[in-house]
Every structure is written in C-alpha cells, then in structure tokens.
Amino acid sequence: MQTYQSPWTKRLGVIVLVAMMAACSKEQPKPVERQSATPSDATTQTQPEAQPKAPAAEEPPAKAEAPATEEPVAKESAHEVDLSPNALNARIRTANPQYNGSGQFQVKDGKLMAALRETGIIRLGPLRGLPLIYLDLMNTPVDDLRPLAKLPLRELFLESTPVSDISPLRDVPLEKLWLNNTQVVDLSPLAGKQITELNLVGTPIKDLSALKGMPLTILWISNTQVEDLSPLAGMPLVSLTIENTPVSSIEVVKQLPQLERLHIAGTKVTDLTPVAGRNLTRLIFTPTNITKGIMDARRIPTMQEIGVTLETKQPPIGFWEAYDAGRFD
Numbered sequence: 317m318q319t320y321q322s323p324w325t326k327r328l329g330v331i332v333l334v335a336m337m338a339a340c341s342k343e344q345p346k347p348v349e350r351q352s353a354t355p356s357d358a359t360t361q362t363q364p365e366a367q368p369k370a371p372a373a374e375e376p377p378a379k380a381e382a383p384a385t386e387e388p389v390a391k392e393s394a395h396e397v398d399l400s401p402n403a404l405n406a407r408i409r410t411a412n413p414q415y416n417g418s419g420q421f422q423v424k425d426g427k428l429m430a431a432l433r434e435t436g437i438i439r440l441g442p443l444r445g446l447p448l449i450y451l452d453l454m455n456t457p458v459d460d461l462r463p464l465a466k467l468p469l470r471e472l473f474l475e476s477t478p479v480s481d482i483s484p485l486r487d488v489p490l491e492k493l494w495l496n497n498t499q500v501v502d503l504s505p506l507a508g509k510q511i512t513e514l515n516l517v518g519t520p521i522k523d524l525s526a527l528k529g530m531p532l533t534i535l536w537i538s539n540t541q542v543e544d545l546s547p548l549a550g551m552p553l554v555s556l557t558i559e560n561t562p563v564s565s566i567e568v569v570k571q572l573p574q575l576e577r578l579h580i581a582g583t584k585v586t587d588l589t590p591v592a593g594r595n596l597t598r599l600i601f602t603p604t605n606i607t608k609g610i611m612d613a614r615r616i617p618t619m620q621e622i623g624v625t626l627e628t629k630q631p632p633i634g635f636w637e638a639y640d641a642g643r644f645d
Contacts, residue, residue: 401420404430408437408442416435419432429450431452432451434455438456440458449469450471451471454475454494457477461479461481461484462484464484465487472490472494473494474494475515477498479498479500480500482503483505486505489510490509491513493515496536497517497518497519501520504526507528510531514534517539518540524548527547532548532552534554535555536557539561546568550571551572552574554576555575555578556577559582560582562584566590568590576596578591578596579601580601586608587608597618597620599616600624603624619632622636
C-alpha cells in the first residue's frame, strides 16, 4: 500500500531541507568570522600573536649597540657623541650647576682634549664614556676620579686638587700625569704603566717603588718625603728634580745614562762624585752642602747651565767664577 503525500507535505519537506542546508551554510563560515570579521573576536585572536612580537619592539636598542647599525648607533656611540663645545658644556653642567662654562675643548681625529682648569667642576660623571685623551683639572674641587676609569686618557693634570685616591686610574693608559699639590700617598695604582712624565711635587709621597721599571723621562719629586731614589735605576730619565727632599745620596745617577738635567738644591746631598762622566747640561745644587765631588761637576764638558736655583742659573764660566770668589759661602 503506497502512502499518500499531499502537495503540502512535499512542500514542507522541501522547505525543511532548504532550511537545514541554509543552517549548515551559516555555521561553516563562523570560525572565519571570529578570526577576521567580528571586531570582538578579532581582538581575542590577534592579541596572542601580538605578544610574541613584543621582544621585536625592544630590538632597536639592542641593535643600537651593534657596530653595523646606522644612525641609531651613531647617536649612542661614545665615539660619535656630540663633541661641540656647546654640547660638552651643557653635558658637564647637568651634574655641575656651579660650572662656569669656561672649559676649552679640541677634537682631533675623533679624540677629545679638554682643559677644565679653574672651571668649578666637581663631578666628573658627565665625562664618562667620552673619547678623552687629554684632561686638565688643575685648581678644581674634584676629588673622585672613578668616572675616569677605562677612559683612553694619555695626559691628565690634577695639580692643586683634593684628590687622594688614584686607584681609578689603574686601567687608564696614561703617559703624562701631574699630581703635584694633591694628597696622593699611594702610587701603587701606577705600577706597570708606560708613564714618561710624572709630577709629584708637594705631595706626601715617601715611596717610589711603584715606579720601578717605568719609562720615565721627566720626574719631579721636590717637596716630598722621598729619601730612596733606587727605584729609578735604569730609567731613561732626562730630567730629575728632587729639590727640598731628605734625599742624601744621588748614587742612582750612575745608572741614569740619559740624564741631562739634575736639580738637587735643598737636599742632604754632600757628594757630587756620581755626576762624573754624565752628560749633564744643567745642575742646580746647594754649593755649601757639598763636601766631595765639586771638581767632578766642574769637569762636565756638556754643562750649559748651573746655579743655586732655577731662577739664578747661568753659564758655567760665570757660576764658577762666583763660586771661586766665595759668593755662595
């Protein structure tokens, strides 16, 4: 027996079938709509992707330190920092409100030379990282040298500053150093350095052992408590000034083959025989203290200047005439 289906029943079946197909077609695109079309769904889907990209946003600073990076590196590189006088003065003033702005600067081949004497600078932090090879801080209140550590300094002048600790200079490649009229006592941070010129006048220095083996050509130790000159043996010293010290022997002069200028006025030296055979061109001494070796000094053929003080030095002929006349008694 065949079941009868009215036209309405058939139509209803068709309608149901079409509705089901439509429903399926609407459900399939929904995942796509969450990912790209629906704003709220797009946010939830794209945020997880944005998070892994966060480190990429931090990459430029890292690249700024890489030598191959272009402009960003130039701004961060110590060698490419703005070295104009205006920029340097402004940089110094950030940590030194009392800085008077009279500093003088010179740049050559990317290297910086700065004369900051008597400028009122106290804190050296603004100098950290600069390509400084020359720095003059004479007559300033600077007492902390830590910002100078690791700088490429070749010449440093700390004359008449309250500096007492030079340990920050241990790794600085100094060749010329003036510490005169400072409170420096310990020279050990200078051991092994290639310093050729050293000024220690007016310091409380007593021990020169840290200077042993140094290629010094000029050394001033006047008005110090130094007594022993033996650490200077073998140095290529051309000029040695030890005036007004408790030094009593210049025996070390025999081991200073290149010595030309010797200043020993105001010392306890009584014997000049060590100068025999030396090619001295200048001798400053206290004639009344000498009991031996005066003739050795008179026979030096290379002598050009001789005197009791540097200010009164004169040609040998005039000096010895005055000596023979008893004018120094």
